[in-house]
Amino acid sequence: MSGRTLQAAVRGVYVVPEGQVASQAVPRLSLSFAGAEGDRHTGLTRPSGSREPWYPRGTEMRNERQLSILSEEEMAEVATGLGIAALPAEWIGGNLLLAGIAHLTQLPPRSILMFPSGAAVRIDGDNGPCRISGRSIAAQTGQPEHEFAFVKAAENRRGLVGWVEREGTIAPGDSVKIRVWDQHAFAG
């Protein structure tokens, strides 16, 4: 692995309680190989959903979507697109809010986020904006049109999903070292 190294900072950490879409700020994330302690997406496996139409819904599959990772810079752009002052990470169920990487959503799969505790998160890839998050925003703003507007405004800015490569904790203020995977084009 020969890629570049980038630096970022952790602005906030959050977990999504059972049965909810929005996340809540916590003092720290405790990461096991199953994901973040106390988050409803935690599990070594997960049931398939609408993002995997090629499997019968509810099929048990390995969980590569343990964590939702957002960029402060991109969230500000999405807020502008929606005509609101700010888009808190909690509204769209973020687990980890980073600052310092302008186009975080484009970070290549296989890249690694490394934290001072030793915790490491492997990037599966970019997250696609969905109407469920849009509805969560609309419920906060009281503007129903935000359900669809979010899907458009957040295209290529919805952050990343990833899984725990190495256990540990993450807290606001932590520095993040990012190993950028050096990807190749597919010739077909």
Added chain:
Amino acid sequence: MSGRTLQAAVRGVYVVPEGQVASQAVPRLSLSFAGAEGDRHTGLTRPSGSREPWYPRGTEMRNERQLSILSEEEMAEVATGLGIAALPAEWIGGNLLLAGIAHLTQLPPRSILMFPSGAAVRIDGDNGPCRISGRSIAAQTGQPEHEFAFVKAAENRRGLVGWVEREGTIAPGDSVKIRVWDQHAFAG
């Protein structure tokens, strides 16, 4: 996920016994979320090694390298590069030999191999050729120079590594449906 779909065929399936580098042909691979039954690389986690110099050697990390996936076409090219008639998948510890994809090694991360049993393997990405495999070839051919020659000849032709996304079995003769992940360039 909007990428293309490709078709391939399974030519052979293999497991690597404990303590060995070479694999042995088996009638079928039984895949659990930990990997292939009876293979020494099987595990939900693995100890880090020389491929992860950023971790202390032996660090427990999630195992994204459960399976080694090879292309019949690429193996023929590597054999030509080494000046030998054929390079059996077993010599370099392959688990799965596919035919029908010319540049399998370049398949993007996040692509999925889907098998008739329902088994699915998620591609972590390309595998880097190493001297350990080169030594295994040299032991078979009796030509010590093959240890280094393999690393050069197999560049961008060493196949893929991946992990079990959905449990099931794979057998020679199976068709493989490949969902190619549609990747983006990283603007930085």
